[in-house]
Amino acid sequence: MIFDGEKEQRAIEADFDYIIVGSGAAGATAARVLADTDASIALVEEGPAVQTAEFVEALFPSMRRIFRDMTMLTTRGRAMMPIIQGSCLGGSTVVNSGISWRIPDDVWEPWRAQFGLGDALPLSQLHAHWDLIERELAVQATPRAVWGENNRLMDVACSKLHVSGFPTQRNVRACHGSARCLTGCPFGAKQSMLVSYVPYAEQRGATLFTSARVDRISIKGEHALGVRGHFHQPTLKTNIAPFTLRARKAVIVAASAIQTPLLLHRSGVRAAHLGQHFQAHPGCSLVGVFDQPVRSWFGATQGYEVDEHRGDGRFKVESIALPLETLCAALPGVGVQWLANIADAPHMAIWAVQLRAFAEGTVRNSFLGTEVRYDLTPRDMANLRRALRFTAELLFAAGAREIITGVHGMPERLHRPDDLKYFDSAPADPAAYTFILSHLFGTARMSVRAQDGVVGTNFCVHDMRNLYVVDSSLFPTNLGVNPQLPIMGVAMHAARQLAEREQH
Amino acid sequence: MLPRSTRIILHTLLPSQSHAVLPYGIDEIGFEHFYAELMRTATTRLKIVFRLAVWCALWISPLLIGRAPPLTRYEDATRARALAAMAQSRFYLVRQMLLVLKLVVGLCYGADPSVRAALNYPVATATPEGNPRT
Numbered sequence: 001m002i003f004d005g006e007k008e009q010r011a012i013e014a015d016f017d018y019i020i021v022g023s024g025a026a027g028a029t030a031a032r033v034l035a036d037t038d039a040s041i042a043l044v045e046e047g048p049a050v051q052t053a054e055f056v057e058a059l060f061p062s063m064r065r066i067f068r069d070m071t072m073l074t075t076r077g078r079a080m081m082p083i084i085q086g087s088c089l090g091g092s093t094v095v096n097s098g099i100s101w102r103i104p105d106d107v108w109e110p111w112r113a114q115f116g117l118g119d120a121l122p123l124s125q126l127h128a129h130w131d132l133i134e135r136e137l138a139v140q141a142t143p144r145a146v147w148g149e150n151n152r153l154m155d156v157a158c159s160k161l162h163v164s165g166f167p168t169q170r171n172v173r174a175c176h177g178s179a180r181c182l183t184g185c186p187f188g189a190k191q192s193m194l195v196s197y198v199p200y201a202e203q204r205g206a207t208l209f210t211s212a213r214v215d216r217i218s219i220k221g222e223h224a225l226g227v228r229g230h231f232h233q234p235t236l237k238t239n240i241a242p243f244t245l246r247a248r249k250a251v252i253v254a255a256s257a258i259q260t261p262l263l264l265h266r267s268g269v270r271a272a273h274l275g276q277h278f279q280a281h282p283g284c285s286l287v288g289v290f291d292q293p294v295r296s297w298f299g300a301t302q303g304y305e306v307d308e309h310r311g312d313g314r315f316k317v318e319s320i321a322l323p324l325e326t327l328c329a330a331l332p333g334v335g336v337q338w339l340a341n342i343a344d345a346p347h348m349a350i351w352a353v354q355l356r357a358f359a360e361g362t363v364r365n366s367f368l369g370t371e372v373r374y375d376l377t378p379r380d381m382a383n384l385r386r387a388l389r390f391t392a393e394l395l396f397a398a399g400a401r402e403i404i405t406g407v408h409g410m411p412e413r414l415h416r417p418d419d420l421k422y423f424d425s426a427p428a429d430p431a432a433y434t435f436i437l438s439h440l441f442g443t444a445r446m447s448v449r450a451q452d453g454v455v456g457t458n459f460c461v462h463d464m465r466n467l468y469v470v471d472s473s474l475f476p477t478n479l480g481v482n483p484q485l486p487i488m489g490v491a492m493h494a495a496r497q498l499a500e501r502e503q504h
Numbered sequence: 505m506l507p508r509s510t511r512i513i514l515h516t517l518l519p520s521q522s523h524a525v526l527p528y529g530i531d532e533i534g535f536e537h538f539y540a541e542l543m544r545t546a547t548t549r550l551k552i553v554f555r556l557a558v559w560c561a562l563w564i565s566p567l568l569i570g571r572a573p574p575l576t577r578y579e580d581a582t583r584a585r586a587l588a589a590m591a592q593s594r595f596y597l598v599r600q601m602l603l604v605l606k607l608v609v610g611l612c613y614g615a616d617p618s619v620r621a622a623l624n625y626p627v628a629t630a631t632p633e634g635n636p637r638t
Binding site: 058063079295 | 516517518519522523525526538541542545546547549550553580584587588591592596599600602603606607609610611612613614615619620622623624625626627
């Protein structure tokens with residue numbers, strides 16, 4: 001059953017065993033686990049229910065309909081980085097590229113040794129969860145038939161330079177290579193939560209509330225009683241009708257590393273670490289221009305990646321097919337020069353760096369709305385320069401005739417491998433680069449002791465009895481790899497523990 | 505309706521009949537309709553930032569090439585030079601304002617069927633009817 005907030009005109013009050021806030025990777029996975037029990041579940045999503053047949057290729061309508069704040073929320077700091085989040089049924093899994101990585105051992109080890117989370121997040125059990133999820137979501141290497149030229153060229157570069165690169169593992173069934181992952185897969189091939197775990201839970205009795213913004217969690221003493229909120233028109237943010245949902249067993253928050261701490265704070269949860277330790281993976285790209293057509297509109301959106309320096313440089317390189325609208329904005333020039341650059345778009349390959357930044361920021365509510373403060377550190381900038389140089393090296397190895405850098409203070413274009421030296425003296429100021437920010441972590445982190453974090457090792461907010469957090473807010477660090485599968489594995493672990501505790 | 509000064513700025517950014525492959529400028533891509541839609545449905549933040557970007561182009565960009573504002577006083581070539589100077593400005597916010605202008609124009613230009621056809625891109629559907637499954 002679904003209550004579509006855009007159509008609801010009446011106030012609703014209802015009781016459920018579990019109320020899950022957020023329908024992205026974490027919330028949908030928790031719903032998938034709990035739906036297999038006898039419990040009644042409400043899955044509450046702030047964004048609208050947009051079905052596969054409604055996805056459109058044009059970016060502007062997609063920004064309005066399925067992205068949070070039309071991607072206009074930016075970090076405050078030396079550089080303003082737009083924060084990319086989905087806001088629709090299925091959350092960011094609808095607008096990502098479906099890239100699936102498990103938490104690498106070298107990332108998990110400090111979680112055990114430094115943060116004491118080895119028992120709370122046991123790697124062996126997480127691997128068992130990932131086995132199941134990978135089977136259910138058809139995770140597989142991008143088949144060569146849908147590489148397209150953009151991904152194939154990265155393979156060529158890796159072979160020439162003898163570096164570690166491979167077709168991306170993605171949760172996709174029968175990819176058509178439409179390069180439209182970022183605006184919602186129009187074929188339903190990408191196994192986002194919209195087409196996988198949300199319907200799984202709904203078919204087993206979960207009730208969906210969409211276009212339903214949770215204003216606060218009702219808390220009395222150590223107990224979360226339920227949630228209160230409003231059905232609303234998500235684009236215009238106009239309230240339609242209130243709703244009150246009462247929780248017999250627990251409230252589970254899975255609203256993302258930005259919305260989760262804000263909701264907890266609005267609801268009266270106070271912890272020194274709430275909204276602190278915000279971490280992310282800043283992304284920065286280079287454009288390679290080739291003599292032959294690249295036609296990035298065909299092929300898996302992100303079908304190939306290079307992890308050669310994931311450990312020593314804290315970065316990965318990924319191919320990406322950007323919508324033409326975004327590519328236009330990223331190209332240099334004004335007037336005729338800009339048009340000439342746009343005309344070259346069919347010959348362009350865009351390869352992006354995903355940086356595992358050391359930087360930590362903060363998330364809080366201010367009178368201007370959500371405020372995310374975040375500044376890259378000098379070590380991050382050194383890694384970024386190295387990453388961009390490496391990416392440019394790959395592009396030249398693949399045969400790029402020139403590279404558009406997009407870095408203020410550097411030559412606009414590099415024409416030969418000798419020009420790579422410019423990266424060595426590239427600006428150390430983040431403001432010289434154009435970033436996007438995705439993969440968000442850490443703002444309600446898990447800790448053994450209450451004074452070190454927000455969430456205990458049983459996923460319950462410290463000093464509370466039935467208020468749980470199961471999304472990437474609880475991660476003690478960022479990952480350096482794409483977080484969907486890690487988030488799902490952790491959420492599955494949390495939900496199973498919760499279900500087992502309730503049964504006993 | 506698109507204010508005259510905004511139209512002049514965007515026309516400088518994206519002139520008509522000036523490129524062999526892409527002869528389409530701001531006048532040919534239905535920007536007027538897009539602008540109305542933008543003002544009706546975009547977030548307040550985007551609308552404010554776009555207006556700031558227009559203001560910056562109008563009053564700040566001429567100063568970057570040693571001319572007195574507003575930008576609308578000058579002929580095409582000078583206007584183009586002033587806008588291009590925004591990209592090279594040492595002030596981050598000025599550079600960002602040009603990016604905002606290009607982003608908003610790009611949202612319309614990159615989705616335009618004529619532009620996409622000229623580049624052999626698949627036509628971008630703005631309605632679900634164009635989707636493969638419907």
